[in-house]
Amino acid sequence: MKRIALVTDSTSDLTEKIKAECETHVIPLKVRFGEQEFYDGEISSEEFYRRLETTEELPKTSQPSPEEFIQLYSRLLEEYHEIISIHISSGLSGTFNAARIAGEKLKGKIHLVDSKTISLGAGVMILETANLIREGLDSVHIVDKLTRIRTNVETLFTLNTLEYLQKGGRIGRVQSIMGSFLNIKPIVRVGDDGIYQSLGKARSQEKALKNIVEAFQVLAKGRKNIRFGVAHGGAFQAGSYLKEAMENAFQMPAAIFTQVGPVIGVHTGPGTIGAAFQFES
Numbered sequence: 001m002k003r004i005a006l007v008t009d010s011t012s013d014l015t016e017k018i019k020a021e022c023e024t025h026v027i028p029l030k031v032r033f034g035e036q037e038f039y040d041g042e043i044s045s046e047e048f049y050r051r052l053e054t055t056e057e058l059p060k061t062s063q064p065s066p067e068e069f070i071q072l073y074s075r076l077l078e079e080y081h082e083i084i085s086i087h088i089s090s091g092l093s094g095t096f097n098a099a100r101i102a103g104e105k106l107k108g109k110i111h112l113v114d115s116k117t118i119s120l121g122a123g124v125m126i127l128e129t130a131n132l133i134r135e136g137l138d139s140v141h142i143v144d145k146l147t148r149i150r151t152n153v154e155t156l157f158t159l160n161t162l163e164y165l166q167k168g169g170r171i172g173r174v175q176s177i178m179g180s181f182l183n184i185k186p187i188v189r190v191g192d193d194g195i196y197q198s199l200g201k202a203r204s205q206e207k208a209l210k211n212i213v214e215a216f217q218v219l220a221k222g223r224k225n226i227r228f229g230v231a232h233g234g235a236f237q238a239g240s241y242l243k244e245a246m247e248n249a250f251q252m253p254a255a256i257f258t259q260v261g262p263v264i265g266v267h268t269g270p271g272t273i274g275a276a277f278q279f280e281s
Helices: 016-021 045-054 066-076 095-104 120-134 139-152 163-167 173-181 205-220 236-250 262-268
Strands: 002-009 024-027 030-033 036-039 060-062 080-087 110-114 153-158 185-190 196-202 225-232 256-259 273-279
Touching: 002 066, 002 120, 016 024, 016 120, 024 066, 030 262, 045 262, 060 262, 066 080, 066 095, 080 095, 080 120, 080 139, 095 110, 110 139, 120 139, 120 153, 120 225, 120 256, 120 273, 139 153, 139 273, 153 205, 185 205, 196 205, 205 236, 205 273, 225 236, 236 256, 236 273
Parallel strands: 002 024, 002 080, 080 110, 225 256
Antiparallel strands: 030 036, 030 060, 153 185, 153 273, 185 196, 225 273
């Protein structure tokens, strides 16, 4: 039997190539358009953003059930001795809690990690965990390292529109209208507590992206750079701009470049662009 299986959920936004290279098993969240429900990944990001811009009613999202986690964990334990399972911030989703309930039924076999972040913030943690498994570290030491690693992962993003936060009840309608009228692009950081924090705002997307690069440069002071990834929500050109700007600023290639998946995209909308950076812990 193999030693340790690595599990995450679909909000980590890993590419198919990285899933294969890291031998990562992904449990999907779901997105529902009216009566149509799709697993995250069953509907492509391209198709999702096309539908999102034309639908009248904001889609709904749902997390995996404890039973779905038990099914996945039980299947993996036929091949592996134990499992490290890393998930979206418990402050933003109930996914981690569902995994916890499942893990309690498989005592001692499941090692859960609350990433305290989203998207590629969890994605870069997956890359690091896969390396630690290959190095032969045991699960206790890996989880211990991850508690330190997650405090050195920074995730920043900007939104092209406040409309989807407003539709989802995250901000008031007046704020949304005023933000759209003024073409304000908020810059958001995922805080140490795994909750969104306002980092600033800009009057254009280009300025917001430049501000993100500058913010990462400030966050990098006194720290060694390990890796970063860039993700976009149906905005390849703007995402490529941020990727190139980050590569130039830090003189290193992006470890991941991908699209924000449907479940996170429901709340952030098309035109979202962001990056996650792992610094040395």
